[in-house]
Amino acid sequence: MNRRDLLKISGTLFAGSILTQGFAATNTLSTITDTDGTASTDHPLLLHYNENSLGLSPKAKNAIVDVLSNVNRYPDSYIEELQQTIAEAFKMDTKQVTLGVGSSDVIRAVVNQQVYKATQKGQKIQLITPHPSFFLAADHAQGMGIPVVSIPLDTNFCMDITKMKQAADSFDGISIVYLCNPNNPTGTLTSSATIADWVKGANADKNYFMVDEAYAEYITDKNFVSGTSFIREGRDNVIVLRTFSKIFAMAGMRLGYGLSTEKVAKELVPFMAILNISMPTAVAGTASLKDSAFIQQSRAMNSNSLAMTTEAFDALDIKYLPSQGNFLFHQVKCDQKQYIEGMAAEGITIGRPFPPLMQWSRVTLGTPDEMNQFLTVIKKFKKKGWV
Amino acid sequence: MNRRDLLKISGTLFAGSILTQGFAATNTLSTITDTDGTASTDHPLLLHYNENSLGLSPKAKNAIVDVLSNVNRYPDSYIEELQQTIAEAFKMDTKQVTLGVGSSDVIRAVVNQQVYKATQKGQKIQLITPHPSFFLAADHAQGMGIPVVSIPLDTNFCMDITKMKQAADSFDGISIVYLCNPNNPTGTLTSSATIADWVKGANADKNYFMVDEAYAEYITDKNFVSGTSFIREGRDNVIVLRTFSKIFAMAGMRLGYGLSTEKVAKELVPFMAILNISMPTAVAGTASLKDSAFIQQSRAMNSNSLAMTTEAFDALDIKYLPSQGNFLFHQVKCDQKQYIEGMAAEGITIGRPFPPLMQWSRVTLGTPDEMNQFLTVIKKFKKKGWV
CATH class of the missing domain: 3.90.1150.10 (Aspartate Aminotransferase, domain 1)
Structure with missing residues (x-):
């Protein structure tokens, strides 16, 4: 679609x-x-x-052209190489990397999976999103028929973490929390310390944090701390989203990924398509990541x-x-x-x-x-x- | 993964x-x-x-090379063109075409969607598959924790429609029925008339048919009737799957699609990633379809x-x-x-x-x-x- x-x-x-x-x-x-x-x-x-x-990147372009004589074959090994390259860049295990057809694909899978899991357990579930922000998580949540709580940005046009937290704490079910940092369309960064206070203090059984860092590679603010720090702490209620559409100029190639604990990644598997990255996209991603x-x-x-x-x-x-x-x-x-x-x-x-x-x-x-x-x-x- | x-x-x-x-x-x-x-x-x-x-196809290859200077842009219009080309080939509306990252992606989405819908309604659900056959629908079903009923092929190595139907009829819930025609790995065709008898007589609220026709373009048997005939009859419990991995030699490009009524396609939307086809894959698909x-x-x-x-x-x-x-x-x-x-x-x-x-x-x-x-x-x- x-x-x-x-x-x-x-x-x-x-x-x-x-x-x-x-x-x-x-x-x-x-x-x-x-x-x-x-x-x-x-x-x-x-x-x-x-x-x-x-x-x-010219190197990515060359990598695509080089692989065209082979695209009648399934792309298994090229996907593995990309996954390894990303894992190495973050000093994580390949099993912590969930590749997606754009980070949109991972956002979709997270919403699909969390909502299904809660429904299966008979638990209520809602999605909390800053507003305005990237609309996709909210759209998938609504498509599945769960409530979306939109929390307006604060007076500095940053995410209003206090009010988002209140919306989660006052709900008698699971909250999928969509965080977009820096936020789109405002470009503003929300304090990493404030976010960390919430994530670290939150009940992991009731709060699942989706941290969208689509623009992370552009950030110059020294106070920014990536959500990957939560993954390194072993938190099983956080996924960090990155994309190749921005800094790597690959919007048309459709490539993004989620970083999480292995447990979180494994839960997503039934909701991700097998071999979901094309050979040209995989080699372009690998080449771009290495093209400093x-x-x-x-x-x-x-x-x-x-x-x-x-x-x-x-x-x-x-x-x-x-x-x-x-x-x-x-x-x-x-x-x-x-x-x-x-x-x-x-x-x-x-x-x-x-x-x-x-x-x-x-x-x-x-x-x-x-x-x-x-x-x-x-x-x-x-x-x-x-x- | x-x-x-x-x-x-x-x-x-x-x-x-x-x-x-x-x-x-x-x-x-x-x-x-x-x-x-x-x-x-x-x-x-x-x-x-x-x-x-x-x-x-050389035409597909050229189309990819031509588009590489533009892959920093989102692929919206290229995806629409592909969708239209497929719709025209089947004389259907574009809204009846669900594009996937391989037909695997559509199989996944159907299982995700049907299982969620049943769970939400408090209904039981199972997946029925011929065995041996393409494993993917069964894998996603198991990943979501629902029972998979494997029905051995009959003595002619065709799908045993009688036994598959019995498994559906004796179940007090929804059955997702995976049909693979011709079947992989046997290459055998199951009688289109026998399949049609079942589909046309089945309770549409209890039976959802996923008709995988990955190899349809190779079929020479004059008695074969595509599952698309069920779509033309307006049945809202059937989806037909096709792929570009076989006749079009595009396994590494990852492209497949589902054909269904508009209603069925619309139900899948929350389970499909937005803009899920890369620009190179979209133009290769369009060029290949036209390359008679x-x-x-x-x-x-x-x-x-x-x-x-x-x-x-x-x-x-x-x-x-x-x-x-x-x-x-x-x-x-x-x-x-x-x-x-x-x-x-x-x-x-x-x-x-x-x-x-x-x-x-x-x-x-x-x-x-x-x-x-x-x-x-x-x-x-x-x-x-x-x-």
């Missing part, structure tokens, strides 16, 4: 996951081939999905684009949130529809609305050249009073 | 799914690059996984290899079952271990044992050249009295 179908299924139950009809058209733009990089309505700049404009020059380049590009965009915003007196991801959440003064359609008319696609934060917009940090084009339009919009 | 991990999880509960330790080594051979095609212990012929020795010359070539190769192998077997008085797939189930007179290791020593990997049919072996139909090499070894084995 595609993104829109899923969103349609979740329907009107969860406002955060609705891609409002008026903006649906931007959705199909994601996959138009980039041309010379100059914004136009025919070939828009794609700054709406937090993809990585750098494109695939590309990772460095990817990080440097993001940091340059972030710096030039925030400097321009400062000069123009446009408010934005401190970003620890590959996108920037900034304030707009006009109607969302006007802003998004105005950008589209200039050949730039930006993020969808994230209700209830209707005075904010998310722009993906592309190449510095792309950000220059974006900022040229921003300056026009400033004159119109739109930002 | 890989195949072996899954098999380990299922453990000793289900004999049919155990890859006995002594033969586990053949498992890693699948992904060794083919060389000049001459069998050797260093570069064995891979005739053990029912892969397609022809290799990927390749399909013809693939079918012709299989038919040639089947003819020359069965002729040689006839001449050598080696028994085999009539095959409607890309493999041949033939009788052996020695111990399985001796046969498999003997073949391996000659540089040929063949199928694992399929208990309880320990006097039979499955060989994949490779290219005619590969079959010649296989038959040279068979002639040696004949002299030893092994076949």
Whole structure:
């Protein structure tokens, strides 16, 4: 199924996951081939999905081409190599690595598994999510018919851990807690110490933490501590999610993974497809993980684009949130529809609305050249009073 | 997870799914690059996984290479195109097509969904499978803790529909019925009329039919009627599974699909990952489906290899079952271990044992050249009295 179908299924139950009809058209733009990089309505700049404009690592590309003569064979050994490469990067056992078709696949499996387990035991179960945030865990939970508790971000646009904890503690059943750090779409980091206080003090039989760190590789804040620390402590109620869609520019290859104790990974097995990573994706993942020059380049590009965009915003007196991801959440003064359609008319696609934060917009940090084009339009919009 | 991990999880509960330790080594051979095609212990012929020795369609290969500059983008539109191409091929609506990371992914989702639904309603549920057959549905069912009823094949090595129906009718709950037609590893076709009698007469609230037609494109028997006929009749308790791993030589690309009514497809959504097909796999699938010359070539190769192998077997008085797939189930007179290791020593990997049919072996139909090499070894084995 595609993104829109899923969103349609979740329907009107969860406002955060609705891609409002008026903006649906931007959705199909994601996959138009980039041309010379100059914004136009025919070939828009794609700054709406937090993809990585750098494109695939050349080493990953070569690895894919090299393997094409062999894709009539099942990919077992290539998948094992990828799993080992990830395990080594985290100094974990391969059995702690759950590969997924995007981290979305692992999110799905966790929700499927936890909800089934609770139902089988006759226990109540709910999902707690910050709001707005990445919608997928909530969508799968709703699809399975369990309640989703959306806790608004706090006044700093961070996850409101106190209120999320209250929602869990006051529930007479299991809570799947979705944590997104840094949070999408805000880019804000929630205090690792505050999260750790909750996780370490929580009843492991009643609280299952899904820690989505899709943007972890971009984080520059020295106070960030990855959720993998909970795994190293042997906690059987935590899974950390990572993706190849962002820093590794592999959104179209569909690859992500969960890190957990072996026990947690084993529980997921009946809910994961066998041999779920294609040979091209597996070799691209392995090559990308080992391509430290590309990772460095990817990080440097993001940091340059972030710096030039925030400097321009400062000069123009446009408010934005401190970003620890590959996108920037900034304030707009006009109607969302006007802003998004105005950008589209200039050949730039930006993020969808994230209700209830209707005075904010998310722009993906592309190449510095792309950000220059974006900022040229921003300056026009400033004159119109739109930002 | 890989195949072996899954098999380990299922453990000793289900004999049919155990890859006995002594033969586990053949498992890693699948992904060794083919060389000049001459069998050797260093570069064995891979005739053990029912892969397609022809290799990927050149048009599919080109489509993959063309899309590599774009794989930093999400694949939405490419997935939609694939879904449409499949829907058109079957004259169905795109909403009736559930794409999976291999048909394995759809098998998994069906088991996950049906078992959850029954559990939620407080109903009992079991899975009925022919035995031996493709093990995956049974493995997922066992992983979720529901009973698996294995019904031995009948005296013609076909699915014993009468006994499978009895197992369903005598159960006071839901039965997920796994049908594999033609059956793997036997290659035998079960009468479409007999299957239709059951499906059409069955209580749709108590019987859910999963019709695995992984080898459908190889079928030459004019009496075969695809399970898609049940979908066209609007039955909401049937899903038909197809794969790109066989006729399209895409085992390493991981692509399969389910065909069903829209209602059945919609129920699966919470159990499927969003955007679950990579861009290279999506374009390869679309290109392969449209490459009728390749399909013809693939079918012709299989038919040639089947003819020359069965002729040689006839001449050598080696028994085999009539095959409607890309493999041949033939009788052996020695111990399985001796046969498999003997073949391996000659540089040929063949199928694992399929208990309880320990006097039979499955060989994949490779290219005619590969079959010649296989038959040279068979002639040696004949002299030893092994076949």
